[in-house]
Amino acid sequence: MLKRKCQQCELPIEGRSDKKFCSDQCRSNYNNGQRSQSERLILEVNKVLRKNRTLLKQSNPSGMSIVRKEFLTRSGFNFNYFTSRYKTRDGNEYWFCYDIGWMYLEDEKIRIIEYQSYMKKL
Ligand SMILES: [Zn+2]
Secondary structure, three states, X not given: OOOOEOOOOOOXXXXXXXXXXXXXXXXXXXHHHHHHHHHHHHHHHHHHHHHHHHHHHHOOOOOEEEEEHHHHHHHOOXXXXXXXXXXXXXXXXXXXXXXXXXXXXOOOEEEEEEOOOOOOOO
């Protein structure tokens, strides 16, 4: 019969056949490791969102700007990460990173705006 190993320390396990860990200590260490992995993911996503917001802010000193999409991409902007969307009455859409958003324009250009209080869906 194959000896089962502890999922945390890989020492052989004694006892019941459904045991996954050799000790309570190993089970708790394993679970802490799992949790910090998902917390790392959250931190990573937050980092991307914060960077996106900073880049939008820096590219938009006047409150409303139009920049080339390529300029943002080259600065490290990631268009897949945003916190909310807002649809205008004429059917256009703003993508927000917190309080600053962008809209896709023609010719690979991007309009950047600041959040306005009438954009209630945020
Ligand atoms: Zn163990």
